[in-house]
Amino acid sequence: MYQYEDDSFMLHTDLYQINMAEVYYNQGIHNRTAIFDLYFRQMPFENGYAVFAGLERIIDYLSNLKFTDSDIEYLRSQEYNEEFLGYLKGLKFTGNLRAVEEGQVVFNNMPLVQVEAPLAEAQLIETALLNIVNYQTLIATKASRIRQITPNEQLMEFGSRRAHEFDAAIWGARAAIIGGFDGTSNVRAAKLFDLPPSGTHAHSMIQAYGDDYEAFKAYAKTHEDCVFLVDTFDTLRSGVPNAIKVAREMGDKINFIGIRLDSGDIAYLSKKARKMLDEAGFTEAKIIVSNDLDEVTILSLQTQGARVDSWGIGTKLITAYDQPALGAVYKLVAVENKDGEFEDRIKISGNVEKMTTPAKKNVYRIINRQTGMSEGEYITEYSEELDTDEPLLMFHPVHTIKRKLIYSFDKVELLKDIFTEGKLVYESNSVEEIKERLDSNLAILWEEYKRFLNPEEYPVDLSRKLWQIKQDLIEDASNKKLE
Numbered sequence: 489m490y491q492y493e494d495d496s497f498m499l500h501t502d503l504y505q506i507n508m509a510e511v512y513y514n515q516g517i518h519n520r521t522a523i524f525d526l527y528f529r530q531m532p533f534e535n536g537y538a539v540f541a542g543l544e545r546i547i548d549y550l551s552n553l554k555f556t557d558s559d560i561e562y563l564r565s566q567e568y569n570e571e572f573l574g575y576l577k578g579l580k581f582t583g584n585l586r587a588v589e590e591g592q593v594v595f596n597n598m599p600l601v602q603v604e605a606p607l608a609e610a611q612l613i614e615t616a617l618l619n620i621v622n623y624q625t626l627i628a629t630k631a632s633r634i635r636q637i638t639p640n641e642q643l644m645e646f647g648s649r650r651a652h653e654f655d656a657a658i659w660g661a662r663a664a665i666i667g668g669f670d671g672t673s674n675v676r677a678a679k680l681f682d683l684p685p686s687g688t689h690a691h692s693m694i695q696a697y698g699d700d701y702e703a704f705k706a707y708a709k710t711h712e713d714c715v716f717l718v719d720t721f722d723t724l725r726s727g728v729p730n731a732i733k734v735a736r737e738m739g740d741k742i743n744f745i746g747i748r749l750d751s752g753d754i755a756y757l758s759k760k761a762r763k764m765l766d767e768a769g770f771t772e773a774k775i776i777v778s779n780d781l782d783e784v785t786i787l788s789l790q791t792q793g794a795r796v797d798s799w800g801i802g803t804k805l806i807t808a809y810d811q812p813a814l815g816a817v818y819k820l821v822a823v824e825n826k827d828g829e830f831e832d833r834i835k836i837s838g839n840v841e842k843m844t845t846p847a848k849k850n851v852y853r854i855i856n857r858q859t860g861m862s863e864g865e866y867i868t869e870y871s872e873e874l875d876t877d878e879p880l881l882m883f884h885p886v887h888t889i890k891r892k893l894i895y896s897f898d899k900v901e902l903l904k905d906i907f908t909e910g911k912l913v914y915e916s917n918s919v920e921e922i923k924e925r926l927d928s929n930l931a932i933l934w935e936e937y938k939r940f941l942n943p944e945e946y947p948v949d950l951s952r953k954l955w956q957i958k959q960d961l962i963e964d965a966s967n968k969k970l971e
């Protein structure tokens with residue numbers, strides 16, 4: 489890989505995208521505008537909401553989208569024709585991209601990203617867009633799920649060593665912080681994204697000294713802020729007593745933050761350690777725990793009365809251990825015909841859930857004026873006006889009998905302009921601002937959608953007009969089958 493000094497992300501795509509782009513080019517339809525929606529179909533971790541992340545990297549990717557000399561050279565070796573290669577050489581992103589903002593609470597079957605671009609361009613970027621959103625949204629959601637059950641404690645992301653390689657470690661760390669974590673152990677992620685770095689020390693340091701006391705003392709002589717890892721030899725007989733001993737000896741010379749437990753029965757050991765620290769007068773000392781934690785283990789530990797102030801979470805967060813894929817898709821919903829008019833397109837499936845929703849859309853969050861709470865997402869055909877002075881009928885797009893009338897509401901348009909005719913028009917937010925967005929989104933989401941187990945399904949409804957467009961296309965397709 490490193491032999492190419494001008495390597496780019498342009499070939500970070502599936503071969504079939506290039507093959508399709510070549511077909512479009514040869515047929516002269518590559519510049520017809522196409523519209524694609526990016527969305528996922530099922531809620532990850534059976535959570536009631538997901539947290540969108542990935543936009544920052546999409547912006548970076550599209551801003552730098554260009555085939556380099558070695559990219560073209562490589563494609564030449566794969567026998568693409570010269571004329572097509574000439575077209576690729578000059579290609580950059582010239583389309584429109586609208587997307588929800590990072591930290592936005594999102595749901596299945598709502599467009600998260602809408603690409604409106606020359607067909608070949610829109611096709612070539614599919615793989616990268618999905619690659620980015622699928623991972624980052626998954627991790628941000630997992631992190632938020634963990635945050636929901638630990639509202640008051642510190643959460644540290646410890647996953648780099650177990651992440652699926654470098655990119656996953658750093659973008660995963662960022663996504664974890666977006667989802668509600670307080671810090672990351674990955675220093676490069678902290679540097680790149682201005683995240684709080686955080687961490688303690690490892691067993692190897694204790695092993696290097698061969699003795700808890702010697703190791704803690706050495707650490708305390710170098711670092712003012714001290715967390716001592718107490719489980720290398722014997723947590724209650726050696727680790728905790730020696731942490732207390734060093735804290736006493738060093739007195740004001742250090743800031744004794746607390747201890748970390750990384751094995752054994754965390755409920756039992758944390759209670760015992762709490763008592764020992766309190767009896768020694770270190771009532772402010774914190775107990776930090778780690779060891780293959782996830783939200784289920786944490787919940788169990790909470791019910792056992794574990795005395796934990798801070799959780800360090802690695803493997804099960806950064807690898808999205810219990811659901812390794814979000815399954816987001818990128819589907820063509822409309823394309824320009826030879827007369828320059830848009831035609832809505834659908835993908836038919838035997839499975840109703842897999843049927844795409846055609847047409848260019850707007851996505852609104854409906855906020856009930858009386859309660860200030862979110863009633864659901866309402867997706868309209870792009871040209872439709874959503875009048876907030878009239879009551880709104882919302883109905884389930886499949887089980888249409890499920891319906892509700894909202895008398896008084898405000899609408900929030902969720903798809904923001906990010907690129908317009910290839911030009912970046914969006915100003916990125918800091919991770920701090922993104923976290924605030926998530927907090928304010930969650931504040932207007934009813935508890936029923938946020939609960940840990942079996943949350944209610946949040947309404948993602950189609951307008952009457954959009955629903956009809958979809959039904960008509962389904963009908964057309966089934967009539968074609970009969971012909």
Ligand SMILES: Nc1ncnc2c1ncn2[C@@H]1O[C@H](COP(=O)(O)OP(=O)(O)OP(=O)(O)O)[C@@H](O)[C@H]1O
Nearest residue numbers: 750751752753754755756779780781785788789792
């Ligand atoms: N009281 C508890 N209730 C539920 N789960 C717990 C409790 N204490 C620890 N756990 C979890 O149980 C698992 C224990 O892991 P494991 O069997 O590897 O033991 P360990 O303590 O790490 O052993 P080792 O000493 O070999 O490191 C971890 O996921 C840990 O978070």
Ligand SMILES: O=P(O)(O)OC[C@H]1O[C@H](OP(=O)(O)OP(=O)(O)O)[C@H](O)[C@@H]1O
Nearest residue numbers: 646690691750778779780781801802803
């Ligand atoms: O358990 P996770 O959620 O993945 O969190 C990260 C783990 O990484 C470290 O263990 P490791 O055994 O790699 O190193 P150590 O010797 O420092 O404990 C740390 O002690 C945690 O247990």
Ligand SMILES: O=C(O)c1cccnc1
Nearest residue numbers: 646673686687688689800
């Ligand atoms: O700082 C820590 O305690 C840490 C960092 C990475 C992995 N496990 C623990």
